[in-house]
Each structure stands twice: as C-alpha cells, then as structure tokens.
Amino acid sequence: MLVASLVSCLACTAPRATAVQGEAGAAAPVVPRQSLAVTFENDLFTGSDNNYSNGFGVTWQSAEYRDYAPESFQHTWVEFWSFLPRIGDENCQVFAAWTLGQETFTPDDISLAQPPPDDQPYAGVLFLDSTLTARTDLVTHAWNLRVGVVGPAAMAEQAQNTAHEFMGVPKARGWDSQLPNEPLLNVDYTVGYDWLTSQVTDTSRARLVPMAGASLGNYFTGASAAVYGEFGWNLPDSIGLLSIRRGLDPFVDVGSQDTRPWTFSLYLGAGGFAVGHYLPLDGTLLSESPSVDSEPLVGFFSTGLTLRRERWTVGYLLTRFTDTFETQRQDTDYGTLSIAWTY
Numbered sequence: 001m002l003v004a005s006l007v008s009c010l011a012c013t014a015p016r017a018t019a020v021q022g023e024a025g026a027a028a029p030v031v032p033r034q035s036l037a038v039t040f041e042n043d044l045f046t047g048s049d050n051n052y053s054n055g056f057g058v059t060w061q062s063a064e065y066r067d068y069a070p071e072s073f074q075h076t077w078v079e080f081w082s083f084l085p086r087i088g089d090e091n092c093q094v095f096a097a098w099t100l101g102q103e104t105f106t107p108d109d110i111s112l113a114q115p116p117p118d119d120q121p122y123a124g125v126l127f128l129d130s131t132l133t134a135r136t137d138l139v140t141h142a143w144n145l146r147v148g149v150v151g152p153a154a155m156a157e158q159a160q161n162t163a164h165e166f167m168g169v170p171k172a173r174g175w176d177s178q179l180p181n182e183p184l185l186n187v188d189y190t191v192g193y194d195w196l197t198s199q200v201t202d203t204s205r206a207r208l209v210p211m212a213g214a215s216l217g218n219y220f221t222g223a224s225a226a227v228y229g230e231f232g233w234n235l236p237d238s239i240g241l242l243s244i245r246r247g248l249d250p251f252v253d254v255g256s257q258d259t260r261p262w263t264f265s266l267y268l269g270a271g272g273f274a275v276g277h278y279l280p281l282d283g284t285l286l287s288e289s290p291s292v293d294s295e296p297l298v299g300f301f302s303t304g305l306t307l308r309r310e311r312w313t314v315g316y317l318l319t320r321f322t323d324t325f326e327t328q329r330q331d332t333d334y335g336t337l338s339i340a341w342t343y
Helices: 002-011 073-080 156-167
Strands: 018-021 027-030 035-042 051-064 093-106 123-135 139-152 182-193 196-198 202-218 220-233 239-245 247-249 262-278 299-308 311-322 332-342
Touching: 002 182, 051 156, 051 332, 073 093, 093 156, 182 220, 220 299
Parallel strands: none
Antiparallel strands: 018 027, 035 051, 035 332, 051 093, 093 123, 123 139, 139 182, 182 202, 196 202, 202 220, 220 262, 239 247, 262 299, 299 311, 311 332
16 A cells, blocks of 8 residues: 555656747746556467466656656655666666566466476566666666565465456466565666667658666576667657566657657567576575476567557557476467556
C-alpha cells in the first residue's frame, strides 16, 4: 500500500511550466511530458504457459528533473544519486521513473503437484524498480535499482490462480514447491547509442541502435549486449533499454517532446546475456531452494511495433529466447503489451 501510494502521488505531481515565445511575442507555457504506463507480459500470447509465465507492471515516468521545484521529491531524488556517472552531468537531460511490478515463473507442466526437479522452479517476484535515465542527443545511459521480494510474499500463486479461474483454465498445482521468501536487491546499468539514423522520406526515418549493459545483485548478475533496428513515421527521439527478463524494451519514450498526431514504428532486434546468477532459475542465495543449471550464454530475438496517437502509446513486442537452462523442455517465448498515457 505504501509503494502504491508513492506511485499515485508521483503521478499527480506536475512539473513547472516553462515559457516559449509565441508568434505574437507572448510567452506561452509549455509543460514537459510525464507518462503513466501499464505493461502486461504473458506466454499465452504465444500459445504456451511455462517458464516465464506472466509479468505485470505500472510505471510512472517523470519529465526532466530540473523542470520540477528544487524541493520536490523528483528533483531531490535525482540530486541524491548525482554521484553516478552521467547523472550529475550538466550536458545530460536526466529523468526518473518508478515501476511497481510482479513476475510469475512456472514449470512446463503446471498440473503436477510435485514438479520435476530438473524443470523451471515455481517462483514469484514482487519488485519496485527505480530508474534514472541520462540522455544526450545520441547516447542514453540508464541506472536501475531493484528492491523487492521473491517467494510466497510476492503473492504470485494467488495472482496466477485467480487469473486462471477467471479464464476457466486449470489452476497451477505446484506452488507449494516455490522459491522461499528472500529480499531482492539489484543494480543494473544500460547504455544505448543512436549509431545510424537515416531520413527515408520527409516523415519517415530508420535507425540502428547498439546497446550494452551490466547487472549485479541476487536477482541477476551478468552482462548483456544487443542491437536493434527501428523504422517509423514521425519517429520520436527515444532509445529502448535491455532487460534479462524481457530482452529488448523499446517502449521507453524518455524525454521525447514529439506531439505530432500519429507516429508508428517497427522493431527488429537481437542480443544476448552472459549469466552469472539468475534467481528464477538458480534459486535463492540465503537459503536452500529448488534450482536448475542456467545456461551461461542466452540469446534472444525480438520483433514488434508501436503506435502513438497524441497522448496515447500502444506497443506490442514478441520475444523468443534460446534455452535458458540445460534441461529446458520448451522454448521461452512470450508477448509484451504496453499502454501509456502522456500528460
């Protein structure tokens, strides 16, 4: 409840309006863009119900932090972390975001009360991500702090079985074997570079964006690299991020001031992760738990599209991973649907 109240308060906080000269010389207020987004991920989009089974998140994205009053939470929060590389750089625009979310992981056969020990363990994750993004014209740097809990306290069993009951499908029977309660703490860094941009027509352009990242913590420890291409009409100047859970995350419109009525873009990306520790597979660190041997190298392929109409953005992404653990029975693939409102 406390976290939900914080996100709600942030969503209601307005940045200070700045003034620009109108045609008649009068100053017209311009309010920077903030956004509220809901993201839903599920492997039912691809006709399966295994491994990474479901994800849900609510994200509030700020405007540039200097547009808020110095005493505001957003401004104070960014200043507190200004020691991080590029966050305190005067040449960068800096934005803050918070995501409250839940993830659900299940084995291949959810009808078994005792799942095989060599299959994906049952696991539920409840988390709060705090992300700081620093942008220049070509480069985007993102720092993310994840705090949360894995285990029964994450309430993934209740969420999944309630959803299955609503959809009229059998409930998962093996949740008694899920990973035990353990607090989560993870730090992630991602950098993306708008390497090649080509103006195709007056209203359309294409770009190629390489990305790299590193993570440390008991949720995920490892490194990542990827590249994605994007083609679109009225393409906004924003760069996506990387996520061990999602692969490519192209729905980030951090700092975009595009207000044209329609924008549309197509994505195609590929990359991989070097995995040191991945909690949903390798288990908890502080106590014994079910686990499988995660693959040290995991690749992914993503394709999707985004449609923007004034204040609204709708995006869909389909992601397929190579095997994530040695005894995997089915492919890991799922769809991601994101809906955002900008104000």
